[in-house]
Amino acid sequence: MRVGVVGAGIAGLAAARALAERGCAVAVFEKSRGLGGRLATRRTRDGLEYDHGAPEVPDAQGPLAAYLAEAGAAGAAARHGGGWVGTPGMSALVGPLAQGLDIRHGATVAAVTPAGAGWAVDGEAFDAVVCAAPAPQTAALCAASGPVSAAARSAEMDPCWTLMAAWEAEVAAPAALTGPEAAPFEKLVAMAGRPGRAATPDRWVAHADLAWTRAHLELDKEAAAAALLAPLRAALGVGAPVHAVAHRWRYARVSRPVGQPCAQDGRLVACGDWLLGPDASDAYASGRAAAAALAAVIA
Known part of the structure; x- marks a missing residue:
């Protein structure tokens, strides 16, 4: 199964990694040059670096805790204060999730549309698609899906x-x-x-x-x-x-999440912190939930 994933933040990469481990061929579309979404590090031409997005990932329970330990062992994360930071920058924290994936940087997606039994990302057909963009962007990208766009519009x-x-x-x-x-x-x-x-x-x-x-x-x-x-x-x-x-x-x-792990319309699933809550653990859980939801319909 070919699966397109829109967004390389922690939710999108968690979904992509879980789907790849299930044997799917995954392509991740990311508009920026980096990874991590709001787990972000700005590097200037003069060599200055700033963690200008989420300053840390709080200690978590469950699957994210296991992943943070894995990232720490790989040198991609370290404990700091009451949580974790990526090393040498926040965006490095998602590096292990992205290893081996087809990441298409500089890909600004305009629309996710139906394509036969699956969905297409800007006209490229996939058996299924995961949209891991912020809620307002998901509502616009997935306008062809009533259930997904409605869920995204309900988040604040x-x-x-x-x-x-x-x-x-x-x-x-x-x-x-x-x-x-x-x-x-x-x-x-x-x-x-x-x-x-x-x-x-x-x-x-x-x-x-x-x-x-x-x-x-x-x-x-x-x-x-x-x-x-x-x-x-x-x-x-x-x-x-x-x-x-x-x-x-x-x-x-x-500030007002939807209150469910993901939003689904057949082989199109949306994920992100806007569904469950503001923490990285919410985004990670939503991404994994999206992968499980897709696996149930494309198995």
Whole structure:
């Protein structure tokens, strides 16, 4: 069986790996140059690296716990704080899931449509398809499927503006890294001290809180960086940085999940954190559930 998977985040790769282990020929379509989705690492032309998506994966139970142990043994992940981080960057955490798979980078999918007994990804026919994109994108990509698009439209996802900045000198951590005292930031993350990361220059990732993000959602990246840099400098008590750039996560986390492991229309299945909850364990469980759901109909 040939299966197309749209999205190479942890949900899509969990589904792809499980299907490949069942003997399916899997092709993964990923619009970016990397893997991991919001388990993301930004690398600049000057060699700076920032974990600008999910800062860590919390300790988990069940299948994800077993996978994290496997990734740790492979050198792709390490314990940090109360959870796990990818090494040398967050996106490395999904590396073992992707090994041996046909990953098609730079593939921006426009539509998933019926194709005989199966489904097609931009006209390429497969026996089955897994869509592992964020809920709003899944609703658009899978518009030809009433059940899948309806499920995706019922989920709600929140955005997040993120600022990445670097200083040559060491920066002392502020007293408040999270919560209301850190406003307008939801969380400040220091790159120094994270396993596998360079110690210098001192790099920080600042995730704006939901209220600030919503109020400034449509700023361009330069304006957002300038607006967030002033309060970050005040919070850290530092001067001008040597580098600063902003990134908008339009679909950063699910605030109202669907409440089921996956959404299915015959040989089309959607998965992702928007179905079960905001944690990586939810996305991983949803991906594996999608693979099991497809296996039941294509066996």
